Amino acid sequence: MSTPGISTDLLDRFAAIVGDKYALRSEADLAPHLIENRGLYHGSSPLLLKPGSAEEVSDIMKLATETGTAIVPQTGNTGLVGGQTPRAGKSDIILSLERMNRIRDVDPVANVLVADGGAILADVQKAAEAHGRLFPLSLGSEGSCRIGGNLSTNAGGTAVLAYGNMRQLCLGLEVVLPTGEIWDGLRRLKKDNTGYDLRDLFIGAEGTLGIITGAVLKLFPQPLGHQVAFAGLNSVEDALALFNLAASLCGTSLTGFELMPRFGVEITTRHIDGVRDPLEAAYPWYVLIDISTSDSAETAERMMNGVLEQGFEAGLVLDAAIASSVAQQQAIWHMRESMSDAQKPEGRSIKHDVSVPVSRIPHFMAEAEEAVMAAMPGARICAFGHMGDGNIHYNISQPVGADKAAFIARWREMNHIVHGLVLAHGGSISAEHGIGQLKRDELATIRPAIEIELMRRIKRAFDPAGIMNPGKVVSLDV
Ligand SMILES: O=C(O)CC[C@@H](O)C(=O)O
Numbered sequence: 001m002s003t004p005g006i007s008t009d010l011l012d013r014f015a016a017i018v019g020d021k022y023a024l025r026s027e028a029d030l031a032p033h034l035i036e037n038r039g040l041y042h043g044s045s046p047l048l049l050k051p052g053s054a055e056e057v058s059d060i061m062k063l064a065t066e067t068g069t070a071i072v073p074q075t076g077n078t079g080l081v082g083g084q085t086p087r088a089g090k091s092d093i094i095l096s097l098e099r100m101n102r103i104r105d106v107d108p109v110a111n112v113l114v115a116d117g118g119a120i121l122a123d124v125q126k127a128a129e130a131h132g133r134l135f136p137l138s139l140g141s142e143g144s145c146r147i148g149g150n151l152s153t154n155a156g157g158t159a160v161l162a163y164g165n166m167r168q169l170c171l172g173l174e175v176v177l178p179t180g181e182i183w184d185g186l187r188r189l190k191k192d193n194t195g196y197d198l199r200d201l202f203i204g205a206e207g208t209l210g211i212i213t214g215a216v217l218k219l220f221p222q223p224l225g226h227q228v229a230f231a232g233l234n235s236v237e238d239a240l241a242l243f244n245l246a247a248s249l250c251g252t253s254l255t256g257f258e259l260m261p262r263f264g265v266e267i268t269t270r271h272i273d274g275v276r277d278p279l280e281a282a283y284p285w286y287v288l289i290d291i292s293t294s295d296s297a298e299t300a301e302r303m304m305n306g307v308l309e310q311g312f313e314a315g316l317v318l319d320a321a322i323a324s325s326v327a328q329q330q331a332i333w334h335m336r337e338s339m340s341d342a343q344k345p346e347g348r349s350i351k352h353d354v355s356v357p358v359s360r361i362p363h364f365m366a367e368a369e370e371a372v373m374a375a376m377p378g379a380r381i382c383a384f385g386h387m388g389d390g391n392i393h394y395n396i397s398q399p400v401g402a403d404k405a406a407f408i409a410r411w412r413e414m415n416h417i418v419h420g421l422v423l424a425h426g427g428s429i430s431a432e433h434g435i436g437q438l439k440r441d442e443l444a445t446i447r448p449a450i451e452i453e454l455m456r457r458i459k460r461a462f463d464p465a466g467i468m469n470p471g472k473v474v475s476l477d478v
């Protein structure tokens, strides 16, 4: 079990593994690692370790097992559910992978890249590009999030529609187990049916089963054509019809289809520097359409024109702007990716990272709006996201002038309303952000008991001492 207090002697033993330079104990050094982006969790920790190799991670875990010390792995600290934050009132030691940030190998013929668990996502993308390849995982936080965290949360982002989430983008892993043993599963194979899939157990486990120190990632050809458009629409039903049209005209070349409400566009143009609405008039809903083609630039252009022309003819598209330069493409994407940040200056928000089958999105959205507005008149719904893969960030900004604390106190009640509808439509209460601390107890109530029990058995099998990111995903205190 984890230790509530840790002796200086023991802290010194941990520090000796990485050297004093990489063992931080001061309040100022630890402070940024104790909080997460949304300010929902504030943990405590006496020590942050920055190992430089899988062997050092292994030595840390051996000592942790021997002494029953809880370890919290942390990479870019961009997680949104408190999975990377040490527990409050405990003495969890933080293990940061930030020094383990190398790209180990790129093989453009086999279309694989091998990276350390602490490699920054944007660096992986750049390394792939330098070899004429694409690593398609794309997130607003790609400049600071790291591969180990992306894998541990099975990150999604904006290109899941075409390329899948992190699970689909990974071929092999190197993991340090809670016992300190190192599992070298850095296989580069597309086909490998050799027993239980250990790799897929660690992906999405949020560091509760082991620490991902290295990974083999899949690469793709760099697209030759790329088109981005922003369209104004009347309704979510029309957005679904346009999605169907785009999917049938573009097939796998449809690489992004994002939904945004008018409120989201208003707040990004109001609060985010350099963002402006590409359309002259205001519309109730918007979609961002992203098309990438591997044969030629002309194909992408033809496809985008086809989608918009047919969309106009069918009365689905009211107005649209096609980006005519890379800078304009980036500006449209920047608007979409800033939507989460733009909510902050509007006060507090209660967030839901949910998915439903794509065909259910209009029903879910209509029912959720009715229920939320009935429960909280004045609430400002900012439901946006990755419509093409069924993932909506059903966020609720506080009513103007509402008391922040009183609003946040209604988090569970609003969760209950939104998640109830999500489940009724066969959806998931965590589409891409994970479970962490935020949804741990709720998860245990919505999944069949046998599913939670299997998760507990897996957790105990990998981490008998209960030291590996305890208190996240699944609770063992039953
Ligand atoms: O803050 C959110 O709700 C969403 C964050 C992120 O997943 C996004 O898609 O922008």
Ligand SMILES: [Zn+2]
Binding pocket: 157, 385, 386, 393, 432
């Ligand atoms: Zn998202």
